[in-house]
Amino acid sequence: MKYCPIIFPAAVLLLATACQQQPQQSQQPTTTQLTVSQPAQTPVQRGEYLVTIGGCNDCHTPKKLGPNGPEPDLSKALSGNPSTEKLAPVPKGLIAPDKYLTVVNNHLGAWVGPWGVSFAMNLTPDKETGLGSWTEQMFVSALRTGKHQGTGRPILPPMPWNWYRNMTDDDLKAVFAYLQSIPPIHNPIPDPLTPEEIPR
Numbered sequence: 001m002k003y004c005p006i007i008f009p010a011a012v013l014l015l016a017t018a019c020q021q022q023p024q025q026s027q028q029p030t031t032t033q034l035t036v037s038q039p040a041q042t043p044v045q046r047g048e049y050l051v052t053i054g055g056c057n058d059c060h061t062p063k064k065l066g067p068n069g070p071e072p073d074l075s076k077a078l079s080g081n082p083s084t085e086k087l088a089p090v091p092k093g094l095i096a097p098d099k100y101l102t103v104v105n106n107h108l109g110a111w112v113g114p115w116g117v118s119f120a121m122n123l124t125p126d127k128e129t130g131l132g133s134w135t136e137q138m139f140v141s142a143l144r145t146g147k148h149q150g151t152g153r154p155i156l157p158p159m160p161w162n163w164y165r166n167m168t169d170d171d172l173k174a175v176f177a178y179l180q181s182i183p184p185i186h187n188p189i190p191d192p193l194t195p196e197e198i199p200r
């Protein structure tokens, strides 16, 4: 009998908690409702969606001049920094802690910074100059590890792999499936330049 005062409040607490949770649970939507509202998508469609909202075109699609200024040239979608473009000289001292972190060419494809110059990769399935010879594994590892093709040199700024690496495996694979489904465009991308090689 002497245990009653201890057990009793505990039982009341349990009951009270159970009662409080009741209305909350009834407000939760059921799993069935959530599943029904998801449209069916193929991996390629999912990949197209992710590439669009992921902003890959910002850096990987050349720009042309439209009525409101530069716009993505979708006839060259995702083919990377145009190889025909000559890099304009970058005055010494412009990239400095109290000046600019980066300057970029008119296509948002060639980026000059303390790392040297990086050129946005050709993401079309062209075998020689794009992702045509890449495996899905190479692509997924590159975006997860920040290493070229998943095993090589570090991928340079401003490629935002450190954000994209949070994508699920299925999403990264879907992005690769979409990129392999678009028209191949031949556009060779040079290796990055070291800081000493920046044209002055």
Ligand code: HEC
Binding pocket: 050, 051, 054, 055, 056, 057, 058, 059, 060, 109, 111, 118, 119, 120, 121, 123, 139, 142, 147, 148, 149, 150, 154, 155, 156, 157, 158, 159, 160, 164, 175, 192
């Ligand atoms: C802010 C600009 C920018 C955005 C946005 C961007 N990239 Fe990049 N990306 C680059 C640059 C620059 C490089 C070249 C980096 C280098 O040479 O190290 C690159 C390189 C790559 C590479 C080659 C990696 C390797 O192994 O060498 C892949 C693949 C790639 N990007 C995919 C994507 C995808 C997919 C998206 C969108 C989800 C995307 N990028 C968005 C700038 C960008």
